Amino acid sequence: MRVCLIYDCLFPWTVGGAERRMGHLAERLAQQGHDVTYLTRCQWPPDEPPQLPGVRVIAVSRDEPLYGADGNRTIGEPLRFGAGVLRHLLAHGREYDVVHTASFPYFSMLAAGAARRRGGYRLIADWHEVWSASYWRRYVGGPQGRVAHAIQRTCARLPHTAFTFSRLHAERLTDEGLRSEPRIIWEEWADDARMALASADGPRAADTRVEATTVPRSPSVVFAGRLITEKQAPRAVEAIVLAARQVSGLTGTIFGDGPERALVDATIERLDARDVVVAPGFVEPEILQAAMRDALCLLAPSRREGYGLVVIEAAALGVPIVLAAGPDNAATELVDAGVNGVVSQSDDARALADAIVEVHARGARLRASTLAWHTAHLQRVAAQDPLREILAAYAGR
Missing domain, CATH: 3.40.50.2000 (Glycogen Phosphorylase B;)
Known part of the structure; x- marks a missing residue:
């Protein structure tokens, strides 16, 4: 099977549970003989590209910080990453049977949804978290929080298969308008x-x-x-x-x-x-x-x-x-x-x-x-x- 994984972070250049899950999944799929591509942003020196056994790693956006001075995620990085994902999938979407993306930071998922008609692939998304409207308002402020929550809801309502990792976020995803039953995986990542x-x-x-x-x-x-x-x-x-x-x-x-x-x-x-x-x-x-x-x-x-x-x-x-x-x-x-x-x-x-x-x-x-x-x-x-x-x-x- 030809699989495209999408996340703007790549372990170990960025450390976290979601990064480890996606990297581990890429390696496991490759070990089983699947053709695996991993789209991410550049996080490494030009002369030291990632070496994931059996996995093609493609940087579709530039190296830049994820977080601003206030400790929150910046807006420019996910926009540029989403644009890079869109360009890649419009050009190469037909080369994949499955596109499996992290839902956050959303613009990459929107890109995968927009390019799917041309690419014809099945869309899968990992929903590590689903933020409430009140949390979005606290995180980025009232007007911006409402916009961010609307974007999250739009992603939830895209036709796709959704994986979550807790009952809390499965229930929230359903409330956001997911069109199918979310699938809960009880182990996000394991060495x-x-x-x-x-x-x-x-x-x-x-x-x-x-x-x-x-x-x-x-x-x-x-x-x-x-x-x-x-x-x-x-x-x-x-x-x-x-x-x-x-x-x-x-x-x-x-x-x-x-x-x-x-x-x-x-x-x-x-x-x-x-x-x-x-x-x-x-x-x-x-x-x-x-x-x-x-x-x-x-x-x-x-x-x-x-x-x-x-x-x-x-x-x-x-x-x-x-x-x-x-x-x-x-x-x-x-x-x-x-x-x-x-x-x-x-x-x-x-x-x-x-x-x-x-x-x-x-x-x-x-x-x-x-x-x-x-x-x-x-x-x-x-x-x-x-x-x-x-x-x-x-x-x-």
Whole structure:
């Protein structure tokens, strides 16, 4: 099958769950013998083009920042990327049986919809998130928010097959006017090797699981994510400092980079917390993995999540997670309170700190139940077989 994947981000040049899902999907499709093209924006030096085995990577727009000084997505980049996608599909659309795009940042999906009559391909879209009208107004302001919401709704009403990754966003997509039933995939992305290591397959994996149920001698809290307003990294710093007053020796690490990096550093300085919290920025995956494995918990106080990949990654290592409840946070669907983590009913720093202290108090029993939760989750994913589900959609089933 000839497949065109579309997203303006490409892992590892841009880091995030959606990027990893799309890149992983491209490689899996290529491994199965499908002809795969990946349309994206340029994110690499001219003399160092991407090398994805079996995948043609085509840059249809220039290298430019995704985020402005205010921490929000810029408007120029998605417009230029959408125009590049339109040009490519008008010229080459007939070379594809399927065009599979991320719905956001919308103009690329509109382009794929506009070129479909000439191309004749089947259109598939990943809806990682569906924002409410009120959230759009908060994000970009009243008039602009109404326009953005109207564009989102137009995309939802295009004839296509829609994949979502949570019940929250499946319901919102239906409310936006999707003409078919959204298909929920219960695993957005998975590194097969790491998942196997974290499962009870073989002596090495079994040893890892035993170690994971032991509470770390030096308790640490890990935050990992892009430092944008929605992720609330400065709030994480405040919560860790407050929890450290109740848990002897507690420290924290803020992994990631982004528009709020300076605010994170300033918060550490303001609280005189250099001995408690460090913020090293982005690090090699092996370093992050080791830090997660040794953590007391993973703290993710994000106000907005489309899925919650970080929950799965933490649970695979037996590490409970602390989340904050909220109307736009679908990650809470993956946390059973007291089983694989704690969901704070507020994103207030004090409430988050109390949740960290609760994880510490629950000790090894919570780590053991987190591993058990992960095993059950993998069984659910295996029963669904996400790749099989995707290929069925490609075939029109």
